[in-house]
Amino acid sequence: MIRKRPVFSDRNCESCRICMQACPVSCISMSRLGKHGKYKNVFPKIDPENCIGCGQCAAACPMKCIVME
Numbered sequence: 001m002i003r004k005r006p007v008f009s010d011r012n013c014e015s016c017r018i019c020m021q022a023c024p025v026s027c028i029s030m031s032r033l034g035k036h037g038k039y040k041n042v043f044p045k046i047d048p049e050n051c052i053g054c055g056q057c058a059a060a061c062p063m064k065c066i067v068m069e
Contacts, residue, residue: 003053004068006046012063015041022060027051 020028027050030042044066046057058066 004055005048005051005053006055006057006066007069008044008046009065009067010043011065013041013043013065014063015043016062017044018060018062019044019057019066022056024054024056025050025052028057 015030017030020030027047028044029047031045032042044057046066053068055068058064058068
């Protein structure tokens with residue numbers, strides 16, 4: 001059985017952390033993107049090793065920045 005995995009796009013992300021709160025196994029953390037963390041915002045970082053592929057993060061995201069593939 002092939003499990004779907006969340007794929008994140010920061011294009012519309014508002015750094016609301018709703019996806020992080022929705023994850024039942026706490027495999028989403030927030031991290032800075034860009035060289036030397038120069039951006040003000042933090043964005044979700046998904047740990048693929050601990051992700052169970054449930055899709056709750058994608059369902060919870062109000063900006064639809066996470067899709068299951």
